[in-house]
Amino acid sequence: MNIKKMGIQKRILFLLLATGLATFLVISAVSLVSLYQSRSDSLETGRNMGETVASFTEDFAARQAKKRLSDEAEDKAETVEHIVKSILQDADNLARSMTGIMSDKETYPARVLTTPTEEKIPGNIAYVYKTTGFAERFPYDPLLQKELGTAANIAEILEFISREYQTDTSCYVASENGYMIWADGLSKGDTHADLPDVYLKREFNALVRPWYIAAKEKGKPVVTDVYVSVEGDLEVTCAAPYYDGGEFAGVAGISTPLDSLYALVQEKNMGKDSINFALNRKGCVVLSTQKTGTLAVSADTDLRLSGEQSLAMEAASMAAGKRDVALVTVDGEEYYLAYAPMPSIGWSFGTLVKRDAVVGPAKEIRHTVMSEAKKFAAVLDDFFFGNFIRMAVLMLFILAVLVYVSRRAARRFVEPVLALSAGVKDIAKGNLDRKLDIKTGDEIEGLADSVNEMTDDLKKYMDNLATATADKERIATELSLAQGIQEGMLPQIFPKFSNNPHFDLFASMEPAREVGGDFYDFYSLDDDHLALTIADVSGKGVPASLFMVISKTILKNAALSMGQAADLGHMMEISNRQLCENNEEMMFVTVFFGVLDVKTGEFSYVNAGHNAPYIGRTEDGHTEWSSLSDEKKNYMVGAVENAVYDERKITLKPGDMLFVYTDGVTEAMNENGELYTDERLEATLGRVATPDKNAETILAEVRADVAEHVGEAESSDDVTMLGIRYLGA
Amino acid sequence: MAGELIQEERKLENGWTVWMVRSRIDLKTADEVYKRGEEIIAKSDKTALDMSGVEYLSSAGIRAMLRLNKLARKSSKEFTVVGANGMPKAVLEDSGMDVLLKAKESVDELI
Known part of the structure; x- marks a missing residue:
């Protein structure tokens, strides 16, 4: 396109359009790029924000879950320790009462307690068991009679304590001399307790039982390790020594089957969705909600030696009396383990929650947050796309307006110029009477006025010129005549x-x-x-x-x-x-x-x-x-x-x-x-x-x-x- | 051009106003020379036309000088020409104007 060969109208139109289009394209490009950049930034920011919120929320939820788990472990440890300590306290009180009775034989009257002979005996009643040796010596030994008669005064206390434990708990005092007075607690709904066979056969010897040996050796109240009762159940016993005249006379104890003990613990709202267990210093599970598997109660399985490395490591920490929350693998499944020590009884309580149960809500929150972030991004994207479309439509509209206005402006600008041009051409042909009537109020009008003035002047000049020419011709004629006259002279x-x-x-x-x-x-x-x-x-x-x-x-x-x-x-x-x-x-x-x-x-x-x-x-x-x-x-x-x-x-x-x-x-x-x-x-x-x-x-x-x-x-x-x-x- | 034809006048200590004309004093320039001389004579009692730069002097130029001489005499003022040489000097001498206009060889003779 050769702009020099264009008409003035096309030139102006071209220049207006070129200028307008250049400006329009620059503004459009900047606007669209800015819009696109804003969209990208907003989406990126939205994603980052969602990711950050999700991560924070997930982390927060996980930490909250772990803390809750830890708090639960602490709480349950405290509860179990409280129960066991209560039993131990009762055992100690029983031993102190026995010591008091045996130290004041003259005050207490001799009492006689029955020795059961049936397999089923009424619960919460004190009985006496005599070993074969004691039974053989008893009829002939007034001191033994005296001793037993005095010791029988503990019966009311035993019966009272046995009623406090509505489980298969057995409360007793076992004498160094070979007798034992006891009262069995009953579980809810039971009216009788089972009398172990070894009692009937007089084969039971308390002096060799773990709890007796432990209390006698320690000389203070003890909680035994888990052991197998004469009835074949796993149980633990809280035992304390009592004394007669300052001399060791026997051991008072309260034995509780683990099932019973756990029932007691369960009553304290230990929770059902988690695995709870207690570990003693030897790494053996002494309490557990698991009947089978790695975490089932076991008298001789040391968890510190478990094949599961993570579990073994945390079991060691538990046995050492530490507290923590850790991820462990139990029976092939991942759990969060929170544990807290029970220092007074030397156990550690652990509670396990499946990893997904801890992390799941956090993941769910993350998923929710990310989902919302995606929705936000989608809304944002729609918003920007909508704006892009609107802006494109607006730009097309502006472009159309630009072309329309440019054409009108060019025509409007050129019309007086064309009128001026036509007028000047007419004047140039000799029509000096032609007047340009252009009222644009701008330089074109000024130019038209100047042309009109010039035309007037030209007309006057031509009139004057005609006159002057006539004068000159006249003078020339006269001079020619004068020349002729002069020559004639x-x-x-x-x-x-x-x-x-x-x-x-x-x-x-x-x-x-x-x-x-x-x-x-x-x-x-x-x-x-x-x-x-x-x-x-x-x-x-x-x-x-x-x-x-x-x-x-x-x-x-x-x-x-x-x-x-x-x-x-x-x-x-x-x-x-x-x-x-x-x-x-x-x-x-x-x-x-x-x-x-x-x-x-x-x-x-x-x-x-x-x-x-x-x-x-x-x-x-x-x-x-x-x-x-x-x-x-x-x-x-x-x-x-x-x-x-x-x-x-x-x-x-x-x-x-x-x-x-x-x-x-x-x-x-x-x-x-x-x-x-x-x-x-x-x-x-x-x-x-x-x-x-x-x-x-x-x-x-x-x-x-x-x-x-x-x-x-x-x-x-x-x-x-x-x-x-x-x-x- | 007028600027080249007529130089700015200068006044001597003894009262003479000297003005110089260059190139030609002929039919085309005589009127301009006369008018300038008329102005200078009007404001000066003694006026000298320095013709040392004049190369050609026509009868129209002589007439202009005669008119200026007459103008000065009417006002009881002095007018003379100085420094004429070459053709103008010959013209002045041939026409006897050198005597009439009290022509002098150079400006120095005025002092």
Whole structure:
């Protein structure tokens, strides 16, 4: 597309559209990029925010779950420890009561307790068991009778305590001497307790039971490890030694099957969704909600040696009395294990929750948060997409408006220009009456006004020009007439003298303007005398020509009025005075005036400030030219009122020639400003003015040489020449 | 051009005002020379036209000088030309104007 070849309307439209489109595209690109960037940033931020929130929430939930698990472990440990400590306290109280009774035998009456013989015996009732040895010695040993009778006073306390434990708990005191008094607790709904077979067969020996040995050895209340009861159940016992007279007399104990103990623990709201267990210092599970598997109660399985590395490591920490929450693998499944020590009984309580149960909610929260974040991102994406569509539609609308407005603006701008152009073309065709009526209020209107003014001025100018042309034509006509008149005043009567036997005369005058200030004249004063005049009036044009007419008339009158013997100088003085009168403009004229006596060849002349003529002396067919200059110069005529003029005389011989001229000849200037000069005139005369040529030919050749010198330069002065050759008497 | 044709006048200590014309004094420039001379004569009692820079003097130039001379005489003032040489000097001498205008060879003769 070549914009230079477009019309102005298309150019403006092109420029407007180009500018508008460029701006529009830049704004659109920036807007869309910004929108896209905003979308990307927002989505990225949304994702990051969701991820951060999800991670934080997940972490927080996991930590909360772990803390809750830890708190639960602490709480359960405290609960179990409290229960066991209560039992241990009861056992200690029982031992202290027994010690008190045995230390005050005189105060307590002898009592007799029955020895059961049935497998089912009523619960919460104290019985006595005698080992075979004790039974054999008892009838015969009053001290033993006394001792047993006193010890039987513990029966109410045993029965009371057994009622406190509504489980298969057994409360008892076992004497070093071989008897044992006990009362069995009952589980809810039971009315009788089972009497172990070893009791019936009198094969039971308390002195070898773990709890007895432990309490006797420790000399203080103890909680036994898990052991197998005589009934074949796993149980633990809280036992404490009692004394008789300061001497170890036996052990008081409360034995609880683990099931029963766990039932007690369960009653304390241990929770059902988790695995709970207690570990003793040996790493054996002493309590557990698991009946089978790794975490089932076991009297001889040390968890610290478990094949599960994580479990073994945490079991060691539990056995060492530490507390923590850790991830362990039990029976191939991952659990969070929280454990807390029970220092007073040397156990550690652990609670296990499946990993998913801990992390699951956190994951669920994370999933929820991420899901919401995705929804947010989707909404955000929809929002940006919607905005993108709206912006695209808006941009298309703006583009359409831009094109429409640009076309209208271009047309609106160009219409006055086109009107202006059409108007100017009409005016250019010559319709100067055409007026441009453009009211845009801008530079176009100003231009139209200027064109209207120019048209008015042009019209006036053309009117004036027509008038001026008419005036000029009139003046030219008048000047032409004046030129004709002036030429008419100059003697054109060469035929009058053409056949004169005494002289050959010719003269010419070419004015620089229509009318000139030069003139020549010749006329006969009488039969023998010929008057010659050549003059140059200062200045050119009409004033000079008028002064020329006056000068010529005055000079001729003076010449014709003077007598034959009159002095030419005097004649010139008269003429000068007449011309000086009222000559405020200081016009003057240089005059060469001479009178030739055709009979004698005497030539009288007066040179009033004029160029010195050239005289050509001819001898032997050769003419020698020289200047006819005078030593004393005369003033030009009209300048100095009382000027005195001297007459000169020379004599011409036949063949001699006089060449008189004005300064228009010698001062003719070429294009380089060079004058023709006197020297060149003299040389030209020497070359062309030979005796065989008449005056007319010589003047023509001189004029041709001057014209050659001037070339194309404008003529600046009148060129006037007069030549006369004396032919003789 | 006028600026080249006529130089700024200068005043000598003895009261003469000297103004110089260059190039040509002919039909085209004579009026301008006359008008400038008219202004200078109006404000100076003694006026000298320095023609040392004039190369050509026509009859129109002579007339301008005659008019200035007449103007000065009417006002009882002095007018002269100085420094004419070459063709203008010859013209002045041929026309007898050198005597009428009291022509001097150079400005020094005024001092």
